[in-house]
Each structure stands twice: as structure tokens, then as C-alpha cells.
Amino acid sequence: MAERKLIAGHAVRRVRRQLGLTQAAMATALDISPSYLNLVERNQRPISATLLVRLAERFDFDARTLAASEPGGGAAAMRRRLADPMFADLDIDRGELEEWLASAPGGAEAFARAFDSRGAAGPGLDDGHDRVAREVRRAIEHWRNHFPDLDAAAEALADELRLASGDLGQAIAERLRIRHQLSVRILPVEVMPDRLKRLDLHARQLQLSELLDPASRIFAMAERLAGEVQGEVDAIVRGAGLSDRVAERLLRRHVTGYFAAAVMMPYARFLRACEATGYDIELLQRRFGAGFEQVAHRLTTLQRVGARGLPFFMLRVDRAGQVSKRYAGASVSPLVEGGLCPLWDVFAALARPGELVTQLVESEDGGRWLTMARSVQPHAGPLGGVRGRFAVAIGVAAGEAGGLAAARGIDLAGRAMPIGLGCTACTRVDCSQRSAPPAGRARIVSDREAGMTPFAFGGD
Template identity: 35%
Template sequence: MATQKLYAGAKLRDMRTRMGLTQKDFAAKLGVSLPYLNQMENNNRPVSTTVVLALAQEFGLDVTELSTGDSERLVSDMREALADPVFAEAAPPLADLRLTASNAPALARAFIELHRAYRQTHERLASLDEALGREDARMQASPWDEVRDFFHYCDNYIDAVDRAAERFATGQEPSQDIRVLALAQLKAGGVKVEFVQQAALRSYDPDVGILRLSARAAPETQTFQALLQVALLTQDKLLEATLDFARFQSDEARAIAKIGLANYYAGASLMPYGLFLAAAQECRHDLEVLAARFGASVEQVAHRLSTLQRPGAKGIPFFFVRVDQAGTITKRHSATRLQFARFGGACPLWNVHRAFETPGRFLRQLAETPDGVRYISLARDVSKSGGSFGAPVRRYAIALGCEVKHARSLVYADSLDLGQDSAFEPIGISCRICERKTCHQRSVPPLERRLTIKPNERGVLPYEVN
């Protein structure tokens, strides 16, 4: 099999700009000519092995950062945006999208943002009777989507926050329990912690310095919420500096992101990077073993596994997703080539939907996406009790997976026939951009294909995809 050429012009330009080097100086450090560097930065030439080695030796670059993960993610997001019926007659070919993602990633992100604004405007117009007269009826980017995309394009790994949490969790006595450490940190800061019968998981009164945690919550949830409050009280400068770097468009997005960063700090403290990565590799990523070892929930462990993308010490690139009973994606992240629909639910053929039918059990699935990439996916239901009789129970399903080439590092791959083509089920991302012709669960036709309608014939679908 031929080795795939690496085009990373945008990343080379960005790296050179961050270091304040001219093309001439950068070329000299890499040991190439100025015209050759210029061609690489414009993706007229692939990045050579000599340049990759020079980047690693001269600048200490983790060469995996030159991979096309961001480009593929942008291509996936653009394809979904272009699946909107408004582009039915003008959708560019896939090759053009790949060129845009590689050569002009800023333009690609601007296009995605523009389409998102269009979608929100369209939805507001569809419910104009409700929006009329409201002060907040003006169009603006969804703060939630803005924050989601921030984490999405950071590979869900925030280095400064992750390392700060690791220092906090491992800088004490080796035997120090993280729950005890969190409560001690709060006490040292003048905060009194009370466990009370309340519906809210966490409530902090800064005027009297009292943190109230729900006595109804599971122990791992209580610990997580205590660590979250530690982050808000002791890491404010770090969180604010990270928010300044992100440049969010609204105060609401910034506020949501700050809670997201505090959540990140809590998870990274509960499961410190180095210790957690070593433990995950040792037990072959057994979620239940890791949950017991680190005093975390299965969902917390699965989410943490999807963040192990520290340069120079990366774990397996996982995807992680959580869906509700309606199939709506409530959490999503992918460090793999598999991307999730930005609008609507996940593919109905995916095992995450079947997890609701088998509570308390792990479901395994070998799956193949339309681009031919194969994955192993693990799904399980997650119920969150309200803590008292009559309180509503929130039910979700989570899925964690990776490309099948990493399957041998997962205990869940044992006994699966990885070499049998028929063992892999076909899944997609969104019906509008999925090119499968015979899917029995298709809800709408693919926009990039022509249809044939035969009034006298009816198969699985009322049309044929050409």
C-alpha cells in the first residue's frame, strides 16, 4: 500500500508565524530552500521526511500534530452545512472542500459559522409569531454551539488546564485521596462544605463561604462537584487567560466556556493525565476497572479517555458521544476521523441507540463509515436518578470508540472477529450527506445523488439512489 503524502501548509505557516520567523529563517532552520518551503506552505508540495525530522529535532514538535485530523473535521462540517437544501444546485465537489480545509482553514471555519447563523435566522423566521416583540429576538451565534466548537477544534484537550489539574492532584502525598484533597483545599480557602438534602448538585454562597453539595448525589458526583468548585475558586486566572485566548463573541458563551473549563479541571484532577493514561493502557481501557480505581463514573471515565491528546504522550484517539432518548446528541467529541452531525441526531444504525434496550450492559459494535474507515464502538445506557421518590430520572446513552486498528488495545475487542468483512455494520453521519444507496433506515435522500422514482415498483425506499 502506498504511503499517503502529508500536506500541512496551513500548519507550517501557523507554526512559523507563532515563532515570529520569516520564510527565509524558517527554511534555513529546516535545511530546505526558500522556494521549497514556499511550495510546502502553499500545499504545492507534501511535507518531506527531512522536514518532519527537522521539525521534531529543531523545534521539539510532536509530528502527529501535522496529521490531517483538523482538515478532515472541517471537511465533515462543511459537507454537512452544504447538505442544506439551499445549496442543492451549487454544492462544490469534495475535492474542493478538501483543498479549502487544507489551504484556507480560517475561510472554512468562517463558512461554517456563516451557515450556522443562517440556520438560526431561518429557525427564528419559522417561529416568528413567538419571536415578535421579544428583546432577544435579534440574531446571534448560539453561545452553546460556539463553546462546543471551541472544545471540538482543540481536540477536547486544554494543555494548561490539564497540567494544572495534574499538579494539584499529584503534588501531594501519594496516598492522598482526591476527595479528601478537594475538601481540604476548600477548607484552606475558608470554604465550609455541607452535604444537604437538596435537588441541586452544587450551590455555593460566596457571601458566607458555604458550599452545599447534594447528599442525594453519588459519591463520584459529589467529588467531581467539589473539584469543580476548587477550579472556580483557585484557578480563576488560568481559566480567564484561556477564555481571553478563545475570544468568544458573547458574554454568555464566555460564561458557559468557563464552566466547561472548570468541569475539565475537575475531570483532569479526578483522573490525572499520566496516572490515568498508564492505568488505561494497563487494563486495556476497561471502563469499569478505571471507574473503580479513580472513584469516577463510567461516563466520566469514557469522557476522560477522549481527552488524552497531550503532545508527546497521546493515548488512543477515541470518539465520545452522549445521546438522549430522542436520539439528540447532548455531548460529542471525536479525536478520530469519525465526526458527528452538527444538527439532528446520530445515525440510527449506531449501537448507541440500542443501549436503552439493554440497561446496565455494554454493547459492542464493529462499524464501517461510508469512507471505508472501520471502528469498534462501545455503548451503554447511563441513568441519573433524581435522588428521591418521584424525582425525574434522566436517561442517556454513551458511546466510546476508536478505529479498529487500535482494537487490540481494548479489552472489549476480545472474541470479536476483526478480520471478517461481514462483521462490520454500515453506519453514517447524517442522512443528507450519507451516500449509502440501500440503507433501510434512511430518513431523507442524500443531496449529492440523483434519484430515480418508479411508480410501479417499491423497495425498501420509495426511490432509488443513483
């Protein structure tokens, strides 16, 4: 919380305006000077613990909203958006950005929503699903995909389960039986042909398909334990202020899954293992009995104050280049936003099942990122049936990747593959892979010469 106090002035200002108070009136109620409150609201002074207590006591202020209410998801999320090539000539520095967030949080939030709408749907493609997905993603980004109360509760529960049994799956099943009056049944595919899991409250059973691998079975059982933190889950969903029940259910599913992953990979133990192994994903999978995608997602959540992991981002992509998951975490990489570049080896992972594909890439803003991608198949299927395949990619800034197991043998200061955010957003010239000119640039067609690509284009 200490780091986030520095950019919490907008939250205090919002409370004051909602109550219809002047700065002088609120300052009197808080036993501080109006000038000090003015500095707090302008983010020129931190919010002390004493001031937080007074806000809570006198204005029913929930301090947890400081972590969840920063406009546009906070400075890191806004920097990712501003890394788009369309803003390259504006040269907005960190100081300007923080001043914007402090002085005009509503305007910053409006910009973030408009930008996200543009990036998620594309011109003319917006629909109800896109809107819901953007809402849920914005709610997750407000928390930077880190929910401290859930992590703390999951750690305490994981310790209890370890004392009960050395087998996590057995310990969870026993707790479900005793505490929740739920038995766990593994059913053959012919009995449950179109479902992977089902909660049968009449029979008091959690029914799981035999198609699920061991890690997915444990995850599905751990999700049911989220009922023990129902109050925290409800508070997160309610605080997001989503527009409809579909969005609320999607966010609840995400938060419940977050808790399940935190039970499987308790924060402190998982972070120690990451640091001891150089974030070796295969070793982490084996040590915690988790799947590749589960570990990759967990890496984006390691943002506990005083015990932070490396700032990874994560994407999940299908063979058509459609992104079904985007988690930025604390990363400021522009690669988590917008379109995909065919020169990025995330697609090569789809053709090399089971292999971790590592690549050093450079985005148009000059940022360098070490990325790792691997193909995943969520579950087996009936013989002859369609089985999904995706590529899960994670990345971290090259300057922070020196200690990674995946970086061994890679010159992080050497040549990196130049990539963009999709052809229509990329302004790199003479790219032989280009499939379209950048949006807003005039296409140049010549009868007398041809360059590396037929999609030559002019300047601004």
C-alpha cells in the same frame, strides 16, 4: 508542540499581517532569510525552538496559540468534515488538505464555520443557542479538547492531595477548608429541592445535594479547586474570542470541568491504567472513583505530546436522538459530526441499562469503528419525579482497537454494520430502516414496483 509546528505557518503569517510587516522586514527582525520565512509560512519548514523564542521576544508572540489557532480546528477536524458523503466525489487527499490550510487559512476557517452551522442546526433551525453552542464547540476543537497547562497543574495538585490523604474526596474537602475557606455540606433534597450544587459565599459553604452520587460529589468539589489555576482558565476563555458572555461562561464551565476531571484522573496515571487494562472502562471507573461519562470524556483528552492515548470520540444522546455532547478529540471519525443512524447500537444502550453495548460499524467513507455505548442517568431524583436518561457512546478506529478489553471476541476485520450520518445525509441504497431520501436527491415513486424502502431516490 513539535507535531503542531508543521502546520503553524498561518499563525506566523497572521502576526506579520497584524503588524503590517513585509516578509523581508519580519525576516530581518528574526535574523532569518526572507526565503526561509516564506517556507515557514507555507508550512514547508518547521518552526524551530530558536525561532519560537525570537517570535516571543520580538513580537510578543504567545507560542500556546499554535495549539489553539489552527483553522477549522486543524487537519483532523477538517478531514472529519470532508468525510461527509456530499464530498465523496472530490477525492481530497491529505496533501491537498494541508496545502489548503497553509495557503488559505481564512477560507478554510470560513468553510468550517459554514459546515458546522449546517450540521448543528439544520436548514431554517438556527437560533442564538445554536450559535453559542457552535462557538463553544469550535473553541474546544481548536484545542482538540486537550489543555496541556491545565493537565500539568492538575497532576501536581493530585500528587499533593494523595500525600495529604488516601481518600481523594476527604483531601479535596480539607484543601477547600484550609486554602479556600470553604466548608462542604451535603444537604437533603427537601432543603435544596431544585439544585444539585450551590456556592454560598456568604456562609462560605459549597452545598451539595444528597442526590449526587460519590463520583459527582468529588467532581463538584474538584471544580472549586480550579480557582487555583484561574490565570490559565482566563487565558483560554479570553483567547477564544467568543462573541458574548453566555458563550464565555459555557467555555469556562467546560474548562473548569476539564480541570476537575484531570484532578480525579491525573494524566500520566490514567494513561498507564488505560494501557494496562486495555482501556477497560469499568475498571477505570473503580480505580479512579469516576462515573462512566466522566471516564468516557477523559478518554477523548489523551493527547499529550510524547504520551498520547488512543484517539477516541464521544457522543451523548437522549431517547429522541438529540446530541447534547460531541467531543472529537484527535479522532477523524465522521460519526462525531452530523446526524445519527438508527442502525447504530447507541440507541440500544438506552434499553439495556448498565450494559456496555459494543458494535463494529462502517461509515459511508469505508472507515471502520469499534464503538461502545452505555446508558447513564446523571443523578437520582425525588420519588415519582422525572429522571433523565442518556446514552454515552465512544468509538475508536477498528485498526487501533485490537488491544481493547471491549474488543475481545470481536473480529475487527469481519463484517461491520453499515451506518450513515442520518437518512438525509446517507446515500446507501436499499436500507430497510430508511425514513427519508437523501437531501438533494430526487425521490422515485413507481406504480409498478417497490424496493426495500418506499424512499427510493435517483443519482446526483
